[in-house]
Amino acid sequence: MVSPQSNNRVIVYGYPASPFYQKITFLLDHYGVEWTLVDVPPVMPRPQLSQLLGITYRRIPVVFVDGQAYIDTTAASLALETAFGPTSKRPLLQHFPALQMQLAVNWAESSIFRLGAGHLYNAPLNEAFVKDRKSFMPGSSFDSESMKARVPFVRSQLTANLEAIESHLKEGGKKFLFGDEVQYLDLSLFTPLNWVQTQLRTGKDLLPAPKKGGGDDWSKFPFPRTLEWLAAVRAYLAGKKVKPVKLKPEEAALVILQQSSENAEKEGQLHVKKDDPLVKAGWISGEKGQKVSVTPVDTGRVPQEGKLVGLDSKSVTIKIEAQGGKALLATFPRLNFDIRAKDGAKL
Numbered sequence: 001m002v003s004p005q006s007n008n009r010v011i012v013y014g015y016p017a018s019p020f021y022q023k024i025t026f027l028l029d030h031y032g033v034e035w036t037l038v039d040v041p042p043v044m045p046r047p048q049l050s051q052l053l054g055i056t057y058r059r060i061p062v063v064f065v066d067g068q069a070y071i072d073t074t075a076a077s078l079a080l081e082t083a084f085g086p087t088s089k090r091p092l093l094q095h096f097p098a099l100q101m102q103l104a105v106n107w108a109e110s111s112i113f114r115l116g117a118g119h120l121y122n123a124p125l126n127e128a129f130v131k132d133r134k135s136f137m138p139g140s141s142f143d144s145e146s147m148k149a150r151v152p153f154v155r156s157q158l159t160a161n162l163e164a165i166e167s168h169l170k171e172g173g174k175k176f177l178f179g180d181e182v183q184y185l186d187l188s189l190f191t192p193l194n195w196v197q198t199q200l201r202t203g204k205d206l207l208p209a210p211k212k213g214g215g216d217d218w219s220k221f222p223f224p225r226t227l228e229w230l231a232a233v234r235a236y237l238a239g240k241k242v243k244p245v246k247l248k249p250e251e252a253a254l255v256i257l258q259q260s261s262e263n264a265e266k267e268g269q270l271h272v273k274k275d276d277p278l279v280k281a282g283w284i285s286g287e288k289g290q291k292v293s294v295t296p297v298d299t300g301r302v303p304q305e306g307k308l309v310g311l312d313s314k315s316v317t318i319k320i321e322a323q324g325g326k327a328l329l330a331t332f333p334r335l336n337f338d339i340r341a342k343d344g345a346k347l
């Protein structure tokens with residue numbers, strides 16, 4: 001039996017090229033938290049999650065905090081802020097927390113992220129990856145020529161979005177978006193823009209690649225304050241890098257299931273409100289223990305089944321059956337997830 005070590009409080013399943021995985025590593029660097037990494041492949045299947053832990057949800061990353069799964073980086077970020085914001089004395093949701101969360105989900109991680117993906121046309125995408133992602137985002141094209149043909153549209157939209165950041169930075173006159181301290185929206189917006197600037201390197205004059213070692217003169221580019229701010233976030237994170245400890249999937253699953261067996265108390269504290277719109281509409285009964293599916297409404301629409309344990313206006317928590325008759329709790333954001341009863345849904 002592998003006994004949990006201090007660095008196993010946070011276990012992240014991901015692969016380095018994933019921007020959403022990178023976002024979580026930025027948060028962990030910011031809090032200065034030791035963490036554990038379980039490598040998963042960039043394409044399905046991922047038995048590390050599905051077979052060992054019963055997690056069929058297909059997007060990456062999946063983050064465990066103290067044996068509980070947090071699915072989608074919104075849920076994971078809230079869990080990390082609750083666990084480490086106060087203790088690290090570096091809270092990320094100090095200013096306008098609700099607005100920061102909404103802007104992260106509905107701006108940085110939707111339209112800006114998609115514009116980032118519009119810069120993938122030079123990336124070495126192999127056949128297996130393209131086939132996998134077509135099922136992930138039906139209707140999307142990863143053909144380099146059609147992606148290139150769309151670049152003027154992508155750059156036109158990017159201009160409008162960068163303009164918003166530029167004018168906000170001009171009004172604020174500070175190093176970061178909300179002042180002299182990094183906040184959640186800094187990291188959330190930085191993630192897709194930094195992906196284009198430093199990894200895809202197809203941002204041209206809008207998001208030019210920085211020189212090694214810094215010292216760039218951004219004044220000749222259309223959005224100099226934005227480039228300055230991106231460089232400041234990059235430099236901030238570079239000084240805080242935490243190297244994860246790697247664990248094999250089998251060992252990680254043992255640790256997680258051991259930790260989750262100590263989570264019974266948490267389960268008892270969660271509730272489903274009888275006046276929840278889904279209960280009132282008869283889509284779910286409102287009873288804890290009902291079998292439900294939770295499915296993203298945007299990309300990677302693979303349902304996750306489990307027994308309903310808690311539902312409030314922010315999140316839904318289900319109990320998932322894992323290997324060897326064990327179980328674990330998984331929390332999803334409510335926003336952009338569809339929750340349905342598996343038995344007797346009124347549809």
Ligand SMILES: N[C@@H](CCC(=O)N[C@@H](CS)C(=O)NCC(=O)O)C(=O)O
Nearest residue numbers: 018019020058059060061072073074
């Ligand atoms: N809203 C999700 C988005 C996650 C996402 O789209 N992740 C990408 C990787 S960057 C993904 O899972 N792609 C398909 C895959 O890895 O199977 C989150 O915040 O976690």
